Each structure stands twice: as C-alpha cells, then as structure tokens.
Amino acid sequence: MTAADTTAGQMAGKLHKPRMSRLARREELVGFLMAAPWLLGLLWLYLGPFGAALSLSLTDYDILTAPKWVGLENFDTMLTDDPLFWKSLSVTTIYSVVSVPLLIVFGLWLAILLNADIKGLAWFRTVYYLPAVLSGVAVAFLWIWVFSADWGVLNFLLSLMKIEGPNWLTSEDWALSALIIMSLWGVGGGLVIYLAGLQGIPTELYEAAEIDGAGRFRSFYNITLPMVSPVILFQLILGIIGALQVFTQGYVMTQGGPNNATLFYNLYLYRNAFRFLHMGYASALAWALFLYILLLTLVVLRSSSVWVFYSGEIKGRAR
C-alpha cells in the first residue's frame, strides 16, 4: 500500500515537499476532480432547485411575469381553502397505505414459498419478476383494457365465477381499488429482494429451533420475520416514497376521475403547475408533499425500533 503510494508520488514529481502530505494532496485533488460532475450536479440540479422550490412556494408565479411575493398565502389557501388538496392527499394516502403493505405481504409470502427448495426456481422468479420491470404508458394501456367493463378479461374471469364485475375505471367506488390491484402486478420487485434476504439467513438458526422443538410457525415468527425485518423496513420506506408520487396511472388511465376519485397528489400538482401555470402554488404543494413524506418516514423509522431486528444485536446475548 505505502510502497505503491510512494511510487505513484515519485511519478508525480515535486520531491521537495513532505512525501505523505503531497501524496495526500494529490489524491485529494484527483478525488475532488473525479467527483466534480456530481458535486456540480448536486448544486444546480438538487440542492439549488430544492431551495428554490421553497422560495417559489412563497410567491405567485406564472412564468410569464415576475414572481410576486405572497408570504405564506399559498400554504394558507392549501390548508383552509382547497378541497382538492385534501382530496388528492387522501386519495394518495389511501393508495399507498393499502398498496405498499399488500405488496410487502404478498412479496414476502411468495418469497417464502419460492425459498422452500423448489424445482424451477429460476423459471418462477423470471415469471414473477417480469411484470415488475414493465412500467409507463404501455402498461397503463394494457390495464385499461384488462379493466374494460364490457370486454375486459378481468370481468370475463369474474363472470366465470358468477360475479358481475363493476365498471372498474369509470366508477367512483372502484377506480382507486382498480389502480391498487394494478399496483400488485409489480409484486415481483420486492419478491426478488426478500428472496435474497431469506437466502442469507443461516440454516443453523432453523436447525437449532427444530431441535428445540419449534414448529414451522414459530420458526417463521421468531427467526424468518426478525431476520428479514430490516429489508421490510427499507421496502416500506421506499414503497411509501414511491407510492405517494404516482402519476402515470392517474394521468393516463383515469385523468384523475371519476369525480376526482383517483386524483393523485402529483397529478393535481402537475395540473396546477403546467396546466394553470400556478407555479408558486404548485411549489407549495411540492414542499407540502416533501414534509408529508418526511413525516411518514420518521414515523416509520421511529416505530422500527419496536419491530425491526438487526442481527448484530444478538451477539451480546447469545448463549
């Protein structure tokens, strides 16, 4: 290590300065230069816009004329005088609170099934994972057609079971449920992650539990679940952040309707910003979403001390 550094230093020349500091300085310069694109990007594409969004949220701005300072008026309007803000917030919250836990439960359940020494594991994993890599407008179209009330395959399958399916996407009661069902199509994304987690659990733990007479249910509850709980926590947080920002489904499939039943927060924000050119108000909406996500993340993290287990902790009290 040191020998190599010295050689590299001699190549660089300037032998009159103290060796280590010169080497360190050279490494510092190179490191900084190599990271420079990202550091610049951080500034003008992330931190700058992040701050700018906050100051914009305190203005009235339509792009065409200069922004007008209005203080906290946007936030005041949002909280007290905008039923659509509350509607979109509740639609989005219901969507994430139902969809994300369902995805975790199904994903984990399937991962456990797949982990049971199954033949054709690779084949199953491919089939389950495939829908998770598809997204965008094409998927939205595919599901409009699946949900079609009169000619869709879903209502056809329901009719085989003597159930009369609803007008999924055009009924105020069913549209949001339909989009939640659609989100479950992506169950394979989490599945792959849980499967990797399950395969990392040492088999000795299960063997020891079996010798102690623990049944399968106990093993699941006392070994599997604690061991994958950090992965679940991570998926829960990322899932919430993602689900609160859904846009394409609402924009392409339902246009937020019927009667705003699928007015996702980002769709409402998009309309304010790019249809009505209420850039200031939309920025306030964006910051409110940021704070909401932050709040939910903190709540989940707080709760995690109760239900998430890090295997490093057990070492102290191992017998």
Add this chain to the structure above:
Amino acid sequence: MTTRTSAVHPGARQRSMAPIVSRYVEKALIYCALLAGAAVLMIPLWWMLSTSVKHPKEVFAFPPTLLPEQFMWNNYTDLFIKAPFHIYIFNTTYLVIMDLIGTLFTASMVGYAFARLRWRGRDIFFVITLATMMLPATVLLIPRFIIFNEIGWTNSFKPLWVPAFFGYAFFIFLMRQFYATIPHELDSAARIDGASEFGVWWRILAPLTKPALAACGIFTFNATWNDVLGPLIYLTSESKSTLALGLMQFRGPHRTDWHYLMAASVVAMLPVLIIFFFAQKYFIQGVTITGIKG
C-alpha cells in the same frame, strides 16, 4: 397444517410415515400456489398479446377468445402508417443512448472517487448523496423546469439527458458499493506500474465493474424508455415526441382501436422485455446490491 403437529408435540422427531406424506402434500400445495400466482400475473400480458393480433371485430367478442381466430399481423405494420412510430422510436432511442453514456460514465467515475480516494468532504458529500435519494423528484420538478426554460431548453431533448452527465445518486451509490468489494491489491499493483489515478480507474478497475455497470445500464434504459412526466413537460412538438407521448396520442378521445393500441403497447414494451430476458441476472444483481427495485 403439518406445522401444527410438530408444534403440539415438541421433541417428537420420530420418522413415521405421516410427516413424509404430508410433506409431499405440502410441496404439491406450494407448487399449485406458485403456478396459480404465475398464471394470474401472466394473464394481462397474454391479454395484450392476443388482442394485438386480433381482427377489430374479434376484439369486442364476449366471451373473449383466448387465441385470435385469425392472426392479423398487419396490425403491427399498420402502426407505422397510422402514426410516425419510427420517429417516436428514434427519439426515444436517442434519449436512451445519451442517458446511458452520461449515467454510466459519471456514476462509475464518481463512485470510484467515493469508494477509493480520500479527499476532504468526501464522507459528508456521500451522506448528502444518500439524502438526495430520499428527496421526492416532485420537489425538484418545477424549479428545474424554470431553470431549463430560462436557458431556452424547453422543447429540446437537453433537459432529458444533460442531467445524466451530472450523475444520479442511486447509480453512484450502486457503483460505490461495488467498487468497495474489489480488493485493493489491484490498484496498488497498477500504481507501482506507474498508472495515474485516472488510469487506475479507467483501465484497471472500471472494467472489473461490468456487472454493476450492466445493472445501472438496465435501470437507466428502463427509466428513460418508460419516462412519461419528463417528455410530457419538456417536449411539445410532434417531431420530438417519444414513444410514451406518441402512445398517448394513439388513444382517441372517444373511440379506441384496441387492437392497434395493444400492438403499439407491445412494440413499446418489447425492448424492455428482450433486455429482461437476456440480462435478468444483472437486474437481480442490481436489486440485491442495493436493495432497491431501481
């Protein structure tokens, strides 16, 4: 069900016939559940594929036909007559290529700097990098639009690919994690041979990170290929439409030609599907390196 028996009799580990039989039953049940799940997940795709080659009259048959009575392959060729699909594909491909070059180059270089070099502020910048991954894209949307609008980049492709050259936190993180797993002896040996820091990265270490680069590349491809909001905001003229935008115009306000729409959707999904089948390994690798779906 079988678990109950052993739970009720702790310590009873005798090898009678009952557990063996019930193990077979259980295995069979697991296979049934997995196959049923797989079938359910494949139905929508099947539905899309079969509709895409149906005759317009057959599309509205109820009960629906599983396989088309008559395969209308010309649904696919008609697409290119009905809309400038080749332009959409060209535009989307252009964006994908630019995004790939930018993302891979920057993520690799910055990931190397974070993983292998010591420089002042590195650790704090890394924490900030991770924090930006938590930042909802929505918050950045409007200020970025205003910036790009100010410098006259709206209705051009630039807002959609220039940011890639400045790097994305997620990919930098992925590359950094991967570099951290490579033994240090390699760089040392290269430095003894007189390679510069830049050379160590570009010639020695970067080629070793191909699996991670493949994962980054696939995620970038998918994200760019399927992006809706970006093109929707920045691209206004028909000649600059991407596939996502072009597809949306395909759906009439009143009457929809579902056979065409499904064929168009298949075309839009095809590259992703092909890449998935050939590079599934890298998908899963990327997912498990970072624990993020990408």
